[in-house]
Amino acid sequence: MQTVEFINNRFDPDVTPFHGLAKQMAKAVGYTADLKVEKELAQLLRLRVAQQNECGYCVILHAKTAREIGIHEAKVDNISAWYNSELYTDKEKTTLAYGDVLNDGVSKDFQVYHDALTQYFSEVEIAEIAAIVINMNLWTRLKLAQGATPAYEGLK
Numbered sequence: 001m002q003t004v005e006f007i008n009n010r011f012d013p014d015v016t017p018f019h020g021l022a023k024q025m026a027k028a029v030g031y032t033a034d035l036k037v038e039k040e041l042a043q044l045l046r047l048r049v050a051q052q053n054e055c056g057y058c059v060i061l062h063a064k065t066a067r068e069i070g071i072h073e074a075k076v077d078n079i080s081a082w083y084n085s086e087l088y089t090d091k092e093k094t095t096l097a098y099g100d101v102l103n104d105g106v107s108k109d110f111q112v113y114h115d116a117l118t119q120y121f122s123e124v125e126i127a128e129i130a131a132i133v134i135n136m137n138l139w140t141r142l143k144l145a146q147g148a149t150p151a152y153e154g155l156k
Helices: 018-029 039-052 056-068 073-077 079-084 090-104 110-117 123-146
Strands: 004-008 148-152
Touching (some): 018 123, 039 079, 039 123, 056 073, 056 123, 079 090, 090 110
Antiparallel strands (some): 004 148
């Protein structure tokens, strides 16, 4: 099996302070952070944002992480159609719907999605969910801007 590596086609993110700020935010709400939100649910949310934003680096990283923490591969593979699947619980669907709307920024009634979360989560957990989406947007945009392109090792 060939190893996937990532090539920065545009710039090195470490040449600006932006990458350092992104790393600080990742420590707070990234996939290694200690959060109140369930680890598996947070990872599904990260994967969904990565998939929505078409970030090859983030999709590969978060799909791999999802499998490593025990999320069934069918859920990982079906994340792009979560809304039309029986693989996800109502709690997961409510969270993914909120994430989709926050990520897209197009809902005319965002309050409905926020209110739906309140049946499952505390105010702190809702804030964490928002921070996860925001953090993933930061990372997907950074990786897209720097040109983090997946390739098989040795094929350039």
